[in-house]
Amino acid sequence: MPGMLKIIFGNLFKKRATRLYPFEKRAPFENARGSMDFAHMENCIFCNLCAKNCPPKAITVDRANKRNALDPLRCIQCGVCAEACPKKVIEMRGQYNEPCYAKRTHVAAQVVKCAQTPPEQK
Amino acid sequence: MGIVEKSRLKSPWILHYDCSSCNGCDIEILACLTPYYDIERFGILSKGNPKHSDVLLVTGGVNHRNKTVLKNLYDQMPAPKVVIAIGACGSTGGIFHNCYNILGGADKIVPVDVYVPGCPPRPEAIIDGVVKALDKLKHLQNGTWKEPETGPIVVETAVGAKPAPAAKYANAAPAPTLNSQPTNKEA
Amino acid sequence: MQNEIQVNSATLIGETLKMLEAKMRFATATCLDIGDHFEIIYHFDNGNEMKHLRLSFKDGEEVPSIRALYACARFIESEIVDLFGVKISGVSAGLLLGSDSPVAPMRKSAPAKSEVN
Amino acid sequence: MVKSTITFGPQHPVFPEPIQFILKVVDEKVVLAEPQIGYVHRGIEKAFELNDPKDNIFLAERICGICPAPHTTAYVRGVESLMGIEAPPRAKYIRTIMNELNRIHSHILWAGLLGDAIGFESYFMQTWNYREKVLDAIEKISGHRVTYAMNAIGGVRRDMTNEQLRGLEKTMDYVESSLENIEDVMKDYTIKKRTQGIGILTEEEARRDGAVGPTARASGISQDLRTSGYDAYGDLKFEPVVVNNCDSYGRFAVRWQELKQSIDLIRQCIVKMPSGEILTKSNNPMNGEAISRVEAPRGELFYYIKGNGSKKLERVKVRTPTFANIIPTVTMLSKGCQVADVSVIVLSMDPCISCTER
Numbered sequence: 001m002p003g004m005l006k007i008i009f010g011n012l013f014k015k016r017a018t019r020l021y022p023f024e025k026r027a028p029f030e031n032a033r034g035s036m037d038f039a040h041m042e043n044c045i046f047c048n049l050c051a052k053n054c055p056p057k058a059i060t061v062d063r064a065n066k067r068n069a070l071d072p073l074r075c076i077q078c079g080v081c082a083e084a085c086p087k088k089v090i091e092m093r094g095q096y097n098e099p100c101y102a103k104r105t106h107v108a109a110q111v112v113k114c115a116q117t118p119p120e121q122k
Numbered sequence: 123m124g125i126v127e128k129s130r131l132k133s134p135w136i137l138h139y140d141c142s143s144c145n146g147c148d149i150e151i152l153a154c155l156t157p158y159y160d161i162e163r164f165g166i167l168s169k170g171n172p173k174h175s176d177v178l179l180v181t182g183g184v185n186h187r188n189k190t191v192l193k194n195l196y197d198q199m200p201a202p203k204v205v206i207a208i209g210a211c212g213s214t215g216g217i218f219h220n221c222y223n224i225l226g227g228a229d230k231i232v233p234v235d236v237y238v239p240g241c242p243p244r245p246e247a248i249i250d251g252v253v254k255a256l257d258k259l260k261h262l263q264n265g266t267w268k269e270p271e272t273g274p275i276v277v278e279t280a281v282g283a284k285p286a287p288a289a290k291y292a293n294a295a296p297a298p299t300l301n302s303q304p305t306n307k308e309a
Numbered sequence: 310m311q312n313e314i315q316v317n318s319a320t321l322i323g324e325t326l327k328m329l330e331a332k333m334r335f336a337t338a339t340c341l342d343i344g345d346h347f348e349i350i351y352h353f354d355n356g357n358e359m360k361h362l363r364l365s366f367k368d369g370e371e372v373p374s375i376r377a378l379y380a381c382a383r384f385i386e387s388e389i390v391d392l393f394g395v396k397i398s399g400v401s402a403g404l405l406l407g408s409d410s411p412v413a414p415m416r417k418s419a420p421a422k423s424e425v426n
Numbered sequence: 427m428v429k430s431t432i433t434f435g436p437q438h439p440v441f442p443e444p445i446q447f448i449l450k451v452v453d454e455k456v457v458l459a460e461p462q463i464g465y466v467h468r469g470i471e472k473a474f475e476l477n478d479p480k481d482n483i484f485l486a487e488r489i490c491g492i493c494p495a496p497h498t499t500a501y502v503r504g505v506e507s508l509m510g511i512e513a514p515p516r517a518k519y520i521r522t523i524m525n526e527l528n529r530i531h532s533h534i535l536w537a538g539l540l541g542d543a544i545g546f547e548s549y550f551m552q553t554w555n556y557r558e559k560v561l562d563a564i565e566k567i568s569g570h571r572v573t574y575a576m577n578a579i580g581g582v583r584r585d586m587t588n589e590q591l592r593g594l595e596k597t598m599d600y601v602e603s604s605l606e607n608i609e610d611v612m613k614d615y616t617i618k619k620r621t622q623g624i625g626i627l628t629e630e631e632a633r634r635d636g637a638v639g640p641t642a643r644a645s646g647i648s649q650d651l652r653t654s655g656y657d658a659y660g661d662l663k664f665e666p667v668v669v670n671n672c673d674s675y676g677r678f679a680v681r682w683q684e685l686k687q688s689i690d691l692i693r694q695c696i697v698k699m700p701s702g703e704i705l706t707k708s709n710n711p712m713n714g715e716a717i718s719r720v721e722a723p724r725g726e727l728f729y730y731i732k733g734n735g736s737k738k739l740e741r742v743k744v745r746t747p748t749f750a751n752i753i754p755t756v757t758m759l760s761k762g763c764q765v766a767d768v769s770v771i772v773l774s775m776d777p778c779i780s781c782t783e784r
Contacts, residue, residue, distance in 0.1 A: 017157040033569040041279035055481040056217040073213040076241035078575050097239040099251035101270035111278045142466040145780045146491025146572040148442040156554035187407030188465045221469040222414045337745035339730045381636035381753045405467040
């Protein structure tokens with residue numbers, strides 16, 4: 001009982017334990033594995049190593065159309081694709097993917113364009 | 123909006139059912155209740171009784187034995203209800219996609235409103251998911267719900283040009299690269 | 310493996326009794342599907358070393374149960390019956406699999422689920 | 427005497443996981459308990475045979491989300507012994523640290539769940555508060571709170587920096603001092619009333635039913651696989667925790683002392699941490715049979731792995747600690763306990779159903 005009293009009085013004067021999540025967002029730790037991202041898509045050579053090594057088979061590589069697709073709901077954030085990638089196209093971000101209403105795949109495509117035009121965003 | 127509708131949004135009660143998850147997601151849901159995340163701040167209470175609950179959290183892929191249990195629980199819940207599939211397995215079957223006893227995600231049995239990605243998702247993501255589900259519930263009650271888009275999100279990178287720096291995916295959080303990320307100095 | 314003894318359906322109970330007398334703990338049993346026949350390896354442990362009994366039998370042959378000697382064999386044996394569809398006397402299926410699940414899914418001949426769902 | 431049947435589960439507020447106990451009850455006394463499992467069965471053992479052995483590490487990790495470290499350690503140790511290679515010393519120490527951190531968070535989690543089942547809500551809140559610090563330490567090292575993905579065949583995937591080691595030492599100091607704060611709970615009258623003499627499993631019964639882990643050690647059986655000295659445990663000094671209470675209180679006490687032991691083991695690892703490589707690469711064929719056993723937080727984890735020289739494994743058998751502990755629990759339940767004590771007794775063996783059914 002005296003031990004518990006110590007905790008009760010301690011809690012009155014200590015900083016609060018709760019992280020006020022939606023209002024105060026905590027930055028992810030260094031090298032945290034939150035989600036994967038085709039960050040440097042311009043370097044991709046479509047070698048299929050990421051898709052081959054992916055344990056849940058969440059990545060599909062379309063070499064003909066120069067497109068990589070990721071099913072973010074199937075991804076388990078293991079980071080194997082980032083390790084396997086010979087051109088370091090894939091990066092692990094600390095930030096996690098946001099919840100969504102519908103299943104949508106993330107497609108990263110290479111398009112040949114004039115160097116000055118900024119890439120189109122949808 | 124009547125008082126019942128309003129209170130439902132202000133204090134949703136949650137029912138959690140573990141289909142065949144690995145426990146990771148279940149423990150993260152429990153972690154939401156603890157002082158660190160404390161979802162009771164938002165009036166969200168975890169209840170064991172389906173007849174009192176408004177939100178059903180499903181973790182893990184559905185298997186042949188518990189599909190009837192999940193259907194039963196869903197049917198017992200009172201009418202305006204939302205279902206949240208937690209984690210990779212709850213959404214699609216995840217890493218268990220080639221296990222013989224797994225049918226797939228929870229949407230094979232019950233209609234799923236919100237998918238929370240991650241294996242397992244962090245408690246923050248689960249809170250986000252519940253908030254998103256409540257948003258949908260609000261729109262459903264007001265009759266202003268619009269069906270979400272289902273097509274793929276395409277990000278095009280011009281070869282030879284500099285890539286676009288800011289948010290890459292339309293519905294994703296701003297994407298800081300690993301180098302520019304603020305690191306956490308908390309103990 | 311080390312400390313391995315080959316047994317058949319007739320000598321299994323006798324060898325298990327020796328293990329019981331030596332105060333060995335029954336760790337688990339592993340069933341293997343080797344093409345033309347099945348094998349069940351019974352693993353025993355006494356804290357320092359493990360001993361194994363390897364039982365070989367044909368498909369369809371009924372093998373004796375060691376539940377009477379080791380009570381903890383109950384779930385282990387019913388799991389084997391469930392997943393491999395072999396016959397162990399006095400053990401019925403239905404521990405892990407539901408009524409709609411595939412039958413004897415761990416056999417090599419059982420169809421492997423390769424499609425991505 | 428009217429015998430009535432109560433079904434306990436599969437969806438029950440006390441357990442986060444589905445398990446069903448069919449209880450035969452006379453008045454308030456349980457006379458027979460029959461467990462029903464299979465609600466979480468996925469068929470992972472078959473998937474082990476279909477996948478690439480490297481992918482299987484992530485599959486093994488997801489057999490149980492509470493103890494991913496021992497599962498992957500047991501799997502990669504089995505595959506390593508088939509290949510005839512050994513992890514470098516530094517990798518072994520990192521594995522040991524991850525295993526012990528896993529044990530700390532698992533035991534704190536269990537203590538909180540027990541408090542919740544007893545109705546001691548503030549204890550649940552306090553313990554889980556401390557557990558978050560351990561999870562933060564794990565996330566700093568491995569990059570994720572729950573699934574570490576640290577082990578690889580032949581070593582570990584991530585190295586630990588000196589900074590991380592120092593941070594870990596600080597976390598251990600914090601966890602130790604906070605656990606001392608709530609140690610008085612063990613002497614509390616209500617806790618003793620709810621756990622002492624409840625769920626008795628004598629030493630003889632524990633041997634007969636094949637109990638493992640803290641359940642066996644609380645019944646006076648000195649059985650701890652870490653004494654066999656796998657990974658870095660051979661270099662560390664520790665004694666298995668054994669008590670003779672044979673009841674739920676004994677199992678509480680064993681886990682409480684193991685928490686302190688694990689903190690001590692991590693400190694020893696930090697001091698003795700060798701330098702060098704963290705991964706041995708090898709392309710040897712996987713041939714033959716191997717048995718790999720690891721002491722998980724819940725007890726002995728057993729992997730039987732058979733390879734046939736090809737690129738895929740022929741058979742992987744997993745026997746998890748809870749699977750071995752279910753029969754002892756049935757023995758405890760069938761001794762005439764009260765219906766109100768069922769949840770305490772089932773929780774006292776620390777059930778992990780997703781492990782059990784795979």
